[in-house]
Amino acid sequence: MNSKINKSFTIQEIQAKLEYYCSYQERCYKDVDNKLNSFSLISEARDKILTHLIENNFINEVRFAKSFARGKHHYKNWGKNRITQELKFRNISSRIITEALAEISTETYFENFNSLAEKHWHSIKERKGPKKNKKFVDFLLRKGYESNLIFEKLKELEKEERT
Numbered sequence: 001m002n003s004k005i006n007k008s009f010t011i012q013e014i015q016a017k018l019e020y021y022c023s024y025q026e027r028c029y030k031d032v033d034n035k036l037n038s039f040s041l042i043s044e045a046r047d048k049i050l051t052h053l054i055e056n057n058f059i060n061e062v063r064f065a066k067s068f069a070r071g072k073h074h075y076k077n078w079g080k081n082r083i084t085q086e087l088k089f090r091n092i093s094s095r096i097i098t099e100a101l102a103e104i105s106t107e108t109y110f111e112n113f114n115s116l117a118e119k120h121w122h123s124i125k126e127r128k129g130p131k132k133n134k135k136f137v138d139f140l141l142r143k144g145y146e147s148n149l150i151f152e153k154l155k156e157l158e159k160e161e162r163t
Contacts, residue, residue, distance in 0.1 A: 079144035
């Protein structure tokens with residue numbers, strides 16, 4: 001037997017909950033839509049709430065994507081490929097994704113990449129060779145960095161290690 005009691009809310013209460021949900025952290029349409037699914041609503045009520053949230057700027061895909069790109073790059077050290085993939089998963093358009101990636105300066109991007117790559121290279125326990133190289137490359141690919149950057153950095157680090 002389900003011990004959870006299903007409490008019913010008015011449309012105004014649900015709308016207020018979602019306004020709060022959107023105001024304490026940037027949300028995309030898909031996040032809010034998923035949250036709305038937890039309330040058993042008829043489609044007219046869902047549409048009314050979503051329209052209200054969009055018209056009152058609680059949901060703004062451009063703002064969300066820019067914030068997401070900046071945050072994931074600065075705090076999780078994600079590369080552009082991973083950020084793009086995650087935004088596409090959230091149904092963000094290619095145009096908005098391009099705009100969001102422009103939030104990350106090229107200089108900062110390369111600084112973060114180099115710092116992360118060097119730190120990871122020195123943290124790998126394997127001795128030099130294919131196993132170490134594979135761990136290095138796989139890690140940075142998972143982080144979403146471009147393969148050409150990764151392989152250039154790998155060559156540079158291998159060369160340093162030999163001298």
